[in-house]
Amino acid sequence: MYAFAYHRPGTVRQAQSALHKHEDSKLLAGGQTLIPTMKQRLASPSALIDLGHVAGLAGIEKKGRNIVIGAMTRHADVASSAVVQEHLPALADLAAHIGDPAVRHRGTIGGSLANNDPSADYPAAALALGATIITNKRKIAADDYFQGMFTTALEEGEIITKVSFPMPSKAAYAKFPNPASRYAMVGVFVAKKGSDVRVAVTGASNDGVFRAAPLEAALHTKFNAKSLEGVSVDHTSFISDIHGSADYRGNLVTVMAKRAVLKAQGK
Amino acid sequence: MVSVSMTVNGKAVSAKIDPRTLLVQFLRENLLLTGTHVGCDTSQCGACVVHVDGLAVKSCTTLAVACDGSTVTTIEGLAHDGALHPMQEAFREHHGLQCGFCTPGMIMTAVDLVNRKGHTLDEHTIREELEGNICRCTGYHNIVKSVAAGAQAMAGHK
Numbered sequence: 556m557y558a559f560a561y562h563r564p565g566t567v568r569q570a571q572s573a574l575h576k577h578e579d580s581k582l583l584a585g586g587q588t589l590i591p592t593m594k595q596r597l598a599s600p601s602a603l604i605d606l607g608h609v610a611g612l613a614g615i616e617k618k619g620r621n622i623v624i625g626a627m628t629r630h631a632d633v634a635s636s637a638v639v640q641e642h643l644p645a646l647a648d649l650a651a652h653i654g655d656p657a658v659r660h661r662g663t664i665g666g667s668l669a670n671n672d673p674s675a676d677y678p679a680a681a682l683a684l685g686a687t688i689i690t691n692k693r694k695i696a697a698d699d700y701f702q703g704m705f706t707t708a709l710e711e712g713e714i715i716t717k718v719s720f721p722m723p724s725k726a727a728y729a730k731f732p733n734p735a736s737r738y739a740m741v742g743v744f745v746a747k748k749g750s751d752v753r754v755a756v757t758g759a760s761n762d763g764v765f766r767a768a769p770l771e772a773a774l775h776t777k778f779n780a781k782s783l784e785g786v787s788v789d790h791t792s793f794i795s796d797i798h799g800s801a802d803y804r805g806n807l808v809t810v811m812a813k814r815a816v817l818k819a820q821g822k
Numbered sequence: 823m824v825s826v827s828m829t830v831n832g833k834a835v836s837a838k839i840d841p842r843t844l845l846v847q848f849l850r851e852n853l854l855l856t857g858t859h860v861g862c863d864t865s866q867c868g869a870c871v872v873h874v875d876g877l878a879v880k881s882c883t884t885l886a887v888a889c890d891g892s893t894v895t896t897i898e899g900l901a902h903d904g905a906l907h908p909m910q911e912a913f914r915e916h917h918g919l920q921c922g923f924c925t926p927g928m929i930m931t932a933v934d935l936v937n938r939k940g941h942t943l944d945e946h947t948i949r950e951e952l953e954g955n956i957c958r959c960t961g962y963h964n965i966v967k968s969v970a971a972g973a974q975a976m977a978g979h980k
């Protein structure tokens with residue numbers, strides 16, 4: 556790891572001015588992505604601005620028809636939250652299967668969404684549920700937020716403070732984890748709200764998380780696993796690596812989508 | 823240099839450290855608590871698991887300075903008055919270790935698991951929960967047995 560200065564702001568405003576003041580500085584949330592990256596010298600920020608002591612960034616509340624989760628809320632706390640388990644069980648289930656228990660004790664939802672790893676789980680939930688990413692500057696709709704692998708709409712100095720998830724009528728996430736890393740080889744999040752159906756896919760594409768229009772159309776006609784029979788997504792830009800070819804991942808998308816639909820129907 | 827203070831195995835400690843210092847380095851090199859191991863140094867193996875404020879974390883993936891004000895427990899903090907902790911005793915009894923390199927992390931993960939999920943643990947749960955801990959010797963079978971037995975034994979402990 557290269558040397559860096561360490562700052563511990565107590566408020567979002569202080570964090571923002573620290574980011575502004577120190578060129579090439581980075582926010583530190585759970586560190587479960589950033590620290591390994593810095594250890595490999597793939598990142599060398601001049602300063603780390605630790606969000607760990609910023610007041611009011613962690614917590615979960617139900618606000619009307621939305622579940623609002625603070626950026627510094629750990630994966631384990633989303634997984635075990637009674638509010639999330641009751642109103643958005645698909646999200647609790649997703650959080651419970653990120654990495655391993657130690658990673659879940661430190662990793663945060665804000666860090667995961669800011670990082671936008673093409674194989675991360677939360678981006679699929681945010682996109683399928685039509686979440687709103689709330690920052691220190693503005694509110695960003697999930698449809699505008701994810702802009703390709705490791706790329707988001709976040710601007711320099713922008714800090715995610717909360718994420719607001721509208722409550723669906725039915726939702727589920729089905730993940731095919733890479734047996735070694737536990738990241739998704741393919742993960743499909745399906746959400747139904749009224750007659751609107753959204754399907755988001757992570758792990759598969761070189762362009763990061765995306766909405767699967769053909770699957771959405773099929774499920775819109777009838778929300779049933781059978782509707783997905785023979786329906787597939789264009790996989791020309793899919794990831795091909797030692798873990799699986801683009802063809803394989805392409806097939807997995809439909810398989811995981813079917814499983815997610817069955818799960819959403821409680822089957 | 824930045825200053826950190828924390829409570830490690832019940833003892834207050836303070837030091838001035840380079841902000842780069844990982845929690846595992848601080849424990850092993852500053853405090854000479856070498857029971858916590860570094861297996862991979864890439865967040866995969868779990869040999870470095872300790873408890874920070876009561877929760878299992880990978881100390882190779884945590885900055886010491888981020889633990890300022892925290893309470894840390896390492897494998898050295900489990901035994902009391904010369905008597906092994908029930909989870910340690912269970913690993914010995916059920917041959918849950920061979921070379922022992924992964925064992926401190928396995929035991930700290932297992933104790934955290936019992937704290938969260940109670941004393942009656944089925945094999946599936948134990949295997950899922952040990953996701954982040956790698957053992958190159960045992961084939962896991964006896965580790966799973968040890969954790970189940972240790973979890974039961976912890977019910978009568980404290």
Ligand SMILES: Cc1cc2nc3c(=O)[nH]c(=O)nc-3n(C[C@H](O)[C@H](O)[C@H](O)COP(=O)(O)OP(=O)(O)OC[C@H]3O[C@@H](n4cnc5c(N)ncnc54)[C@H](O)[C@@H]3O)c2cc1C
Binds near residue numbers: 584626
């Ligand atoms: C062994 C292992 C297994 C894992 N498995 C999975 C898995 O199965 N699925 C999965 O989805 N993830 C997995 N992860 C990643 C994990 O979920 C990370 O915790 C997460 O991606 C990053 O969150 P963090 O809080 O640790 O962020 P950090 O590592 O602290 O930060 C990540 C990036 O986000 C920026 N950032 C952090 N917070 C904010 C904010 N509030 N506003 C703006 N920018 C911010 C940081 O500057 C940094 O660039 C795994 C990690 C490990 C080590």
Ligand code: FES
Binds near residue numbers: 883
């Ligand atoms: S040494 Fe920390 S996970 Fe392997």
Ligand code: FES
Binds near residue numbers: 921923956958
């Ligand atoms: S006992 Fe040798 S690595 Fe587990």
